[in-house]
Amino acid sequence: MSKFLKVVAIFFIAIGFTLPILSDEGDIEIHGFGSWGMGKTWGANKLKQKKFYIDPTTGAPDPVAGKALPDEKERVNNYQYGRSKLDMSNADFALNISGNPYDNLTIFSQIMFETYLRDTNIYLDYAFMEYMINDFFILRAGKVKQPFGLYNETARVGTIRAFALLPQSVYGNQAMTGIAYKGLGVAGSYYTDSDWGIEYNLYGGSLLLDRTAEYALGFGLIDDVEYGELEKNVVKDYLRKIVGAKLTFNTPYSLEFGLSAFASSTDVARKGTEYDNKMYNLGAFLRFSKFGFEFSSEFVSSRNYLMVFDGEEAVGKYPDITTAFYTILSYRLDKYQIAFMYDFFNYELAPERPASIPTYDGTMFLLNDSKYLDHQDIAIALNYWVFPNLVFKTEYHYVKGLIFARPNHCNGEFYTNFLSNKSYNVGYETTHLLQFIVQFSF
Amino acid sequence: MKILLMILSFILVTTVLFAGDIKIIVNSKNSLSTLTKAEISQYFLKKKKKWNVGKVKPIDQKNNSSIRKQFSKKILGKNVSEVKKYWMEKMFAGRDNPPKIKSSDNAVIDYVKSHKGAIGYVSKDANTDGVKVIKVK
Numbered sequence: 001m002s003k004f005l006k007v008v009a010i011f012f013i014a015i016g017f018t019l020p021i022l023s024d025e026g027d028i029e030i031h032g033f034g035s036w037g038m039g040k041t042w043g044a045n046k047l048k049q050k051k052f053y054i055d056p057t058t059g060a061p062d063p064v065a066g067k068a069l070p071d072e073k074e075r076v077n078n079y080q081y082g083r084s085k086l087d088m089s090n091a092d093f094a095l096n097i098s099g100n101p102y103d104n105l106t107i108f109s110q111i112m113f114e115t116y117l118r119d120t121n122i123y124l125d126y127a128f129m130e131y132m133i134n135d136f137f138i139l140r141a142g143k144v145k146q147p148f149g150l151y152n153e154t155a156r157v158g159t160i161r162a163f164a165l166l167p168q169s170v171y172g173n174q175a176m177t178g179i180a181y182k183g184l185g186v187a188g189s190y191y192t193d194s195d196w197g198i199e200y201n202l203y204g205g206s207l208l209l210d211r212t213a214e215y216a217l218g219f220g221l222i223d224d225v226e227y228g229e230l231e232k233n234v235v236k237d238y239l240r241k242i243v244g245a246k247l248t249f250n251t252p253y254s255l256e257f258g259l260s261a262f263a264s265s266t267d268v269a270r271k272g273t274e275y276d277n278k279m280y281n282l283g284a285f286l287r288f289s290k291f292g293f294e295f296s297s298e299f300v301s302s303r304n305y306l307m308v309f310d311g312e313e314a315v316g317k318y319p320d321i322t323t324a325f326y327t328i329l330s331y332r333l334d335k336y337q338i339a340f341m342y343d344f345f346n347y348e349l350a351p352e353r354p355a356s357i358p359t360y361d362g363t364m365f366l367l368n369d370s371k372y373l374d375h376q377d378i379a380i381a382l383n384y385w386v387f388p389n390l391v392f393k394t395e396y397h398y399v400k401g402l403i404f405a406r407p408n409h410c411n412g413e414f415y416t417n418f419l420s421n422k423s424y425n426v427g428y429e430t431t432h433l434l435q436f437i438v439q440f441s442f
Numbered sequence: 443m444k445i446l447l448m449i450l451s452f453i454l455v456t457t458v459l460f461a462g463d464i465k466i467i468v469n470s471k472n473s474l475s476t477l478t479k480a481e482i483s484q485y486f487l488k489k490k491k492k493w494n495v496g497k498v499k500p501i502d503q504k505n506n507s508s509i510r511k512q513f514s515k516k517i518l519g520k521n522v523s524e525v526k527k528y529w530m531e532k533m534f535a536g537r538d539n540p541p542k543i544k545s546s547d548n549a550v551i552d553y554v555k556s557h558k559g560a561i562g563y564v565s566k567d568a569n570t571d572g573v574k575v576i577k578v579k
Binding site: 031126144197289 | 478480481483484489490491492496497522523524526527530531533534535536537539542
């Protein structure tokens with residue numbers, strides 16, 4: 001029996017045992033959502049790497065005795081559901097179960113099944129208990145989706161928004177937001193009789209988030225990236241100590257806005273010693289939705305204070321600063337919807353901290369100088385909503401930058417060579433994407 | 443005289459208001475007799491989760507029923523699709539679940555009768571004996 005089937009079997013057996021217990025005194029709710037998508041990328045986003053030789057023992061360039069690198073063919077970037085060759089293997093499904101054994105106690109859980117680039121992953125998205133004292137004070141404990149911005153808690157749900165995937169700047173894998181915290185939280189709301197309202201969340205614990213593979217390589221979270229792994233671009237990481245908050249203001253005029261923030265310590269091992277780095281993220285969000293129109297916009301800034309080394313010696317902490325912004329405008333008339341998006345991301349490395357990733361020609365590639373650390377995505381979507389729970393989406397994206405659009409089939413060294421745009425590479429930074437997605441929920 | 447007093451007391455505790463073709467009903471143990479549209483909306487959307495009889499338990503009608511469409515538009519100020527989207531955001535975030543759905547006026551009335559914190563809506567012609575009809579301000 002495959003690992004996938006085993007996990008599914010255990011999960012449903014657990015549900016079978018749980019349902020009768022909870023049904024005695026309370027209610028069980030089962031919901032779910034999923035998607036399937038395919039896409040094609042094209043354009044001048046190809047890489048031709050000339051034949052290149054390195055000494056397999058020293059890693060130094062050696063055109064005489066060295067071994068030829070295997071990467072000579074043209075490369076086209078992957079982005080969201082798109083590949084250079086149409087790939088139809090991307091699908092995900094989430095099963096959401098909640099139980100309400102007592103009036104004031106609710107258990108929420110969600111498990112994700114996903115296939116991406118032919119790999120299948122199953123994981124617990126969240127599982128926590130919520131104890132309500134009153135509207136203004138609700139206690140939460142367990143693994144909880146991180147309350148941040150407009151969509152972080154519903155990042156994978158396609159039937160609540162116009163575009164199939166969320167803007168990469170804020171919700172991509174650059175750690176602008178986390179995925180879920182493990183710990184304790186309090187939440188609550190207060191609404192006046194005229195429907196003005198305020199909602200808050202406070203939480204603390206550890207935070208699971210996605211990192212780019214080159215970040216993880218650069219800071220020793222992982223030793224190496226397998227050939228082909230980097231195109232997935234994701235390494236799971238934990239911030240061991242975080243505190244966070246989100247504050248939302250609701251108006252009776254279909255307008256909501258607010259702030260989210262979190263601060264953390266990250267213990268990064270480097271040269272045998274753990275260094276306590278700091279990370280501070282602050283975001284602002286706004287959404288207006290009325291008469292079929294929806295306007296949403298978010299801004300997030302992150303400062304990641306990392307230890308800088310001079311040789312073997314740690315000399316101080318300096319911040320990498322990342323900035324993300326997007327705006328989406330959509331209009332829906334009955335079953336038809338049109339939407340536009342502008343998405344922007346900028347990664348500014350601390351000038352004091354040169355990138356530590358060597359290239360094949362023996363020099364150090366300074367990511368600081370790279371225009372490839374920027375990202376812009378201009379997109380249009382045309383959607384057909386069969387029901388509120390079933391939508392067909394067709395999207396076109398014009399993408400500049402290579403921080404979220406990734407060269408196909410590459411490892412860490414290949415990617416840094418690509419970024420460095422050395423003489424033996426011809427890298428382009430534009431990606432065109434056309435994708436078609438079906439998304440549903442129940 | 444006894445009958446007259448019974449009728450008067452019944453009128454005092456059950457003031458009927460027609461929000462178009464809709465009656466808002468609560469359990470007979472609930473001391474509330476009037477609510478604003480905004481308050482009803484807050485209870486149905488679970489923005490307010492507790493009231494004088496403990497936890498609020500809103501009960502909805504079928505998605506494609508005409509009474510649900512009327513209720514969504516007149517009381518919640520949204521169409522049914524927008525309300526469904528609102529609940530998708532809540533339930534997949536692990537915030538709350540949408541109200542339970544009943545398939546008829548009678549099923550809603552039965553639920554409201556048997557749950558102290560319940561609030562529901564039925565058509566104006568429904569027989570609401572045993573539940574309290576709320577006046578909408």
